[in-house]
Amino acid sequence: MLIRARFLKNPQKDLIKDPIIWIKEGKIQEIAFKEKLSSQAKADPKQIDFPGILYPGLINAHAHLELSHLQALTYPGSFCRWIEKILVAKSKFPSSQKVFEKGFALSLKGGTTTIGEHFSLDSPPEAWLHSPLRARIFGEVLGLKQELANLLYQVALSLKPVFKQNPKIFFTPSPHSVHALEAETLFKILKEENNLLSLHLAESQAEDQYFKEKTGEMADFIELRGSALKRQASSAIQELKQRWRGNLLVVHGNYLDQEDFDLIQSHGNVIVHCPLSHAYFAHQAFPLKETQKRKIPVALGTDSLSSASSLSMLEVMRSMKTNFAFLSLEEIFTMATLHGAKGLDLSGQVGEVICGGYADLIALKTEESLNQKTALEKLFKAKQVDWVMVNGEIQNHYLNQDEL
Numbered sequence: 001m002l003i004r005a006r007f008l009k010n011p012q013k014d015l016i017k018d019p020i021i022w023i024k025e026g027k028i029q030e031i032a033f034k035e036k037l038s039s040q041a042k043a044d045p046k047q048i049d050f051p052g053i054l055y056p057g058l059i060n061a062h063a064h065l066e067l068s069h070l071q072a073l074t075y076p077g078s079f080c081r082w083i084e085k086i087l088v089a090k091s092k093f094p095s096s097q098k099v100f101e102k103g104f105a106l107s108l109k110g111g112t113t114t115i116g117e118h119f120s121l122d123s124p125p126e127a128w129l130h131s132p133l134r135a136r137i138f139g140e141v142l143g144l145k146q147e148l149a150n151l152l153y154q155v156a157l158s159l160k161p162v163f164k165q166n167p168k169i170f171f172t173p174s175p176h177s178v179h180a181l182e183a184e185t186l187f188k189i190l191k192e193e194n195n196l197l198s199l200h201l202a203e204s205q206a207e208d209q210y211f212k213e214k215t216g217e218m219a220d221f222i223e224l225r226g227s228a229l230k231r232q233a234s235s236a237i238q239e240l241k242q243r244w245r246g247n248l249l250v251v252h253g254n255y256l257d258q259e260d261f262d263l264i265q266s267h268g269n270v271i272v273h274c275p276l277s278h279a280y281f282a283h284q285a286f287p288l289k290e291t292q293k294r295k296i297p298v299a300l301g302t303d304s305l306s307s308a309s310s311l312s313m314l315e316v317m318r319s320m321k322t323n324f325a326f327l328s329l330e331e332i333f334t335m336a337t338l339h340g341a342k343g344l345d346l347s348g349q350v351g352e353v354i355c356g357g358y359a360d361l362i363a364l365k366t367e368e369s370l371n372q373k374t375a376l377e378k379l380f381k382a383k384q385v386d387w388v389m390v391n392g393e394i395q396n397h398y399l400n401q402d403e404l
């Protein structure tokens, strides 16, 4: 398929005028101007003229689409009471294929084409087998008793061949976090699963207090669920110090110590910041300046609709500009594309429109003559995208769906 558009804006690159993109077998084969296209590309019978600007699809590096039906839960004022509230709501209103479909539609409308999804092992996987999104799915292993934790790990392992049916999905069993998983199973997964793992780390003040003081609401919550185990280290990240490695995605990182930063910086990990759920929980300020000082890449995520007001990455980018006015639009766009790709271990495949990369694109219609600056302003102002493609397939029918 040949796509002609008015402009193309890649992160950290100059605006390209009148690009022509040749797509074959889900990947970008050539990006050129008309006269420079190969004769093979020119002969492609399927050609589209898009009257607007193309961007690479955005990357939502952390979500739980299975909670897309649990919107507008009021915050009970404490992190552990919120977890209890979610557990009750989940058992009362279990997730379904329809819930995931809603999550897919809202994600695509908001510009996401690749997602880092934390998946509860009691959720139905069927919706993902036909997912329009590209996804890294982390089968969440948790449990404070070894028997349950190990059982859930086995369930996660059994899902590997199921998710393999969709070539757009990379599935890995992954610890939900350090505090929610019994230590032996946690260390076993770190040893056996060499792919990227994604863990909630240093998310809440309650978790911080649990590791630092071995007391507080998280300690009580954990003890009540049958674990008397007290953590040795002063943080979740330090608990993994001997096993720390580069391909661990640090989800949240709101309460990081200097030693945690040292470990993250020296191993080249990416931190995912979710500004909408961060505001919901009223966490302490995200340490963005420290990440910049240390050149630690920050990717962006929505988290779930049970704590975030939106699944739109356009909304997430806008809130970054509001919260951190000193950031340029280009820096925020880079977080939502290149850093997301790095965070999900998909660099060179998604997050930029390049030859050999996946044909995951979003677009906005425009008749204006755009420049470097206005091309990004247009994206940051957009309520939703006008056109979306994942793996070379146009998915616009999701954009017209009313919320399910």
Ligand SMILES: [Zn+2]
Pocket (backbone or CB within 6 Å): 062, 063, 064, 118, 200, 251, 303, 304
């Ligand atoms: Zn999460």
